[in-house]
Amino acid sequence: MRFCFYAVILMFAGLLLPGNPLRAAGQLTVLVTDESTQLPVSARLEVFRGEQVGGKLMPIRKTVPAGTGSSGTSPQSVGVVIDRSLELSFPKGTYSFRMTRGPEYRVVRGHFVLERESFDEHKTALPRMIDMAEQGWISGDCCVPSSANSLPLRMAAEDLHLAAVLGHVDALPIAGRDAQDPIENDPSWLREDVFEDRGLVFYGGEQDGESQSSVEQPVASRLARLPRGNDDVRVAIENPFAWPLPVWIASGRVDGIFVLGDWLQLDRKQYTVKDGRSPDGPRTGDASELGRFAERVYWNLLEAGIRIAPLAGSGSGGRATPVGYNRLYVAQQPDGRSATASQQIAARVQSSEQWWQAAWNGQSVATNGPMLQPTLDGKIPGHVFTAHSGEKIRLQPEVRLSVRDPVDYLEVIRNGRVHYSARLDEFAKAGGVIEPIEIEESSWVVIRVVTRYEDHFRAAMSAPWYIDVDGKRRKTKEATAFFQDWLRQYEQRLKKRTSDEISKHVPYIRAARAFWQ
Incomplete structure (x- = not known):
């Protein structure tokens, strides 16, 4: 029996160190790479006000592509999508974040401090937990x-x-x-x-x-x-x-x-x-x-x-x-x-x-x-x-x-x-x-x-x-009875409709009765 189990390690590689929050005055450019290949990758980022993840989610402005590289975001229902790099520009303060790239990568969490009139650029290396495609999936x-x-x-x-x-x-x-x-x-x-x-x-x-x-x-x-x-x-x-x-x-x-x-x-x-x-x-x-x-x-x-x-x-x-x-x-x-x-x-x-x-x-x-x-x-x-x-x-x-x-x-x-x-x-x-x-x-x-x-x-x-x-x-x-009961409940609900509506369902209800019996 083979068994591969990877423990959950929340790490902030290359961007933050525990107890030593990154300080940037006004703007911070984040570059995202795969930790193992060092190649740039896209990821999903959530930013929160305060040092703890789970505070108020901050809006992130769409950034403008710079030079020949790919830099920008795409709206997402949970956070935003980073296209390999992202320029953050927030009011002065402390922020926390959560970054991930699907379930095959570990979640990266951390916090940073933005101050006035300073700029910084830092790289986030996302640790891959497993490569399912490499295993055939x-x-x-x-x-x-x-x-x-x-x-x-x-x-x-x-x-x-x-x-x-x-x-x-x-x-x-x-x-x-x-x-x-x-x-x-x-x-x-x-x-x-x-x-x-x-x-x-x-x-x-x-x-x-x-x-x-x-x-x-x-x-x-x-x-x-x-x-x-x-x-x-x-x-x-x-x-x-x-x-x-x-x-x-x-x-x-x-x-x-x-x-x-x-x-x-x-x-x-x-x-x-x-x-x-x-x-x-x-x-x-x-x-x-x-x-x-x-x-x-x-x-x-x-x-x-x-x-x-x-x-x-x-x-x-x-x-x-x-x-x-x-x-x-x-x-x-x-x-x-x-x-x-x-x-x-x-x-x-x-x-x-x-x-x-x-x-x-x-x-x-x-x-x-x-x-x-x-x-x-x-x-x-x-x-x-x-x-x-x-x-x-x-x-x-x-x-x-x-x-x-x-x-x-x-x-x-x-x-x-x-x-x-x-x-x-x-x-x-x-x-x-x-x-x-x-x-x-x-x-x-x-x-x-x-x-x-x-x-x-x-x-x-x-x-x-x-x-x-x-x-x-x-x-x-027992399984047949489970669906027979489901069908009976459905029929009871249909009885609340008009006779014209019910007539359109009748052939399919009869066929279903015969099937489950």
Whole structure:
């Protein structure tokens, strides 16, 4: 069992030293580099008044490119994006800041003092915690709201390699960059043939002119018009709480579901579902409740024998969070060698098309924090193991993990139940070894890591591995009942509409009833 765990070290390399705040009179130019390569990189910066991070956020003026270098900012929902360098000009005083570049880098925190009529220039070297792309895992945001701000620059600042943006956006080159200037988040792939309709995201094809806000026709009618067996158009459930979810699943035209989406936004707490089913039972007031419910919905789909890919992204309502905060890492199984015996457990995709194919195949890990590289018996997620009745198979889970948040626990989940759970210190004391899983019946397995972050559910979850015995999927009555109850509640809500409106839903409700029965 290999185990890589990087402790969280908050350091201010090259710019500040603890107890010795930098003094600059009026203006400070910050240059950002990667600590290991010393090459300039983009990053995201938050500035606060006072010595403690978390005070009043200060506005940062957009700076003017200087010389042949690239210097400037781009507006961001949380802080601003620095294009390699930034000139700060604030009133005299003490300020604190927080700088980062996606989840693969450590967070840099510090403070500085600005005084009148003096100028200074200092370099910030961002420490990289792990290079997932080098290990074969390429990151993507599966749903990004359109914006007038530079998406390529925002992606570079979050070390994000792929983005699916809603609606057409002219992806102009990053301002001030020379044609020969290397892209620090290479590869950088954009997809624009994406649109959202009332909780569903369509990848490929064209909008047919139907109003997305219209209640004239249910969104299920759009699903019904899709040709079967056409992989040029894919569909994902962006809102896993949506009331029509059982109807959408019953259509047989859904390829994926967001397990991390716009209900999880950086530095924001969300307790309620705006348009859909809330968690069952008494509410706890725990900020992680919605995230755990989305996970439960997905596990019930697996228990019902529904195999669709888990996705992650900003979501259509994710304008208030950095691009790629919720992200999906995908990879391919290495060819011609044993992943268990090799240092490289995953092979890198070479194109946007390969990335999406791996995503739809469930060769992925969804995360908004921990960097998780899991295998089961040497196979990355998405693999289907086969067995025969009376045969017992033994599968060995393995994990490589890098984190910067305190971790609550690492778990191996089999059929919705915990097979293995440990705190990281317990895991380390055990030598990073997870007990094997012995399986005699059709099953599914996921590996997840949950942090102690308090604002919402911050975790990493692998896509499932499947075990088919005699070619059969696992299906349970309990999971079917879960969605039958959901469908009944949806029908009760529809009864509040006019008879004309109800009539448009009737064919799809009847089809869903038959499917879940």
